Amino acid sequence: MEVHCDFNFDELEQIIKKFVGVIYQKPPVRSSVKRRTRKRTIYDIKILDHEGRYVLLDVSSEPGTYMRKLCHDIGIILGCGAHMRELRRIRTGPFTEKNLVTLHEVSEALYMWRNCKDETDLRKILLPEEIATCGMPKIVINDNAVNAITYGAMLTVPGIVAYQKFKEKDNVAILTLKGEIVAIGEAAVDSAKLENMRKGIVVKTKRVIMPRDIYPKSWKKHE
Numbered sequence: 676m677e678v679h680c681d682f683n684f685d686e687l688e689q690i691i692k693k694f695v696g697v698i699y700q701k702p703p704v705r706s707s708v709k710r711r712t713r714k715r716t717i718y719d720i721k722i723l724d725h726e727g728r729y730v731l732l733d734v735s736s737e738p739g740t741y742m743r744k745l746c747h748d749i750g751i752i753l754g755c756g757a758h759m760r761e762l763r764r765i766r767t768g769p770f771t772e773k774n775l776v777t778l779h780e781v782s783e784a785l786y787m788w789r790n791c792k793d794e795t796d797l798r799k800i801l802l803p804e805e806i807a808t809c810g811m812p813k814i815v816i817n818d819n820a821v822n823a824i825t826y827g828a829m830l831t832v833p834g835i836v837a838y839q840k841f842k843e844k845d846n847v848a849i850l851t852l853k854g855e856i857v858a859i860g861e862a863a864v865d866s867a868k869l870e871n872m873r874k875g876i877v878v879k880t881k882r883v884i885m886p887r888d889i890y891p892k893s894w895k896k897h898e
Contacts, residue, residue, distance in 0.1 A: 676746040678728045680755035687730065690752045691720050700744050715740040729760065738767075769809035776800050804884065805856045808848035812841035812866075814878065815850050816857065821890035824849060824857050830878035832869065841866045847878055851890070858883045 678687070694717050701712045716737040724731040734742065743759045750757025765772050784796035816824070820834030830849060841847050841862050849857045860878035869877065 676730045676732055676749065676757050677760040678730065678753065678755065678757045679750060680753075681728065682753060682755070684725065687749075687753060688722060690749060691722065691732070693752070694745065694749065695720055698745075698748075700741055700748075702741055703743050703747075713739070717745070769806055774802070805848075805850070805854065808856060808859070811859075812839045812845055812847045812862075813850055814838040814841075814847055815852060818852060818890055819893040821851055821857055821885070822888060822892045824880060825883055825885050825887045825889070827880055827883060829863075829876045829880055830860060831876055832872045832874050835869070835877060838866055838869065846881075849878060849880075851885075855885065857885045 697714055697716050699712055700715050702710050704710070717740065718735040718737070719733075720735075721733040722730060723733050734740075734745065742762055746757050746759040780796075781800060784800050787793045787795070788797045814830065814835060815837040816830065816834045817836050820830070823834075824830060836852065843862050843865050845862045847860055847862050849860060851857060858880050859882045860880045863876045863879055864872070
């Protein structure tokens, strides 16, 4: 962040602390979403370094938080303005900088696989797609329910084998008994209600991941 005037560090530090927690943001004029005020959570802000009018911040926040707007708003409270000079994303969900590879490395790995039938480098780069669901509540379903879900069906109680705790409206990952990702959906009920449910929709399917017909069909079409 570049501050537009000389500043007192202690004053800036106190101002920055006020932005930890739930804040209101309106996306910048140059943004890809509708400009309406929204709530976002800042989990933590650390000042790593500062030199002159430059301040290096480490921000942990809810997805969808605009760092440009955060810097701008800090400048407004300070009284002289500020803007984001540079942005570096060091983590998103379960992925960190340790997972990063260059496009050149991807290109070479693909060349070796396609032309030399050597997939060693490609296997070092590719990660199982299930890793993307780390931190997301899981629901394990029986094999008979898998194919219906891949065709976009909602997940109902009879298809569930096991589950982790979740709340209504939470995004949940639907997995096979082998731990394969089938789909991502939105919970229609709290998990606490499942013990007393014998039927009904538990998850509304939002994004199907597994291709169709990998598992045998066990549902009938209604003519």
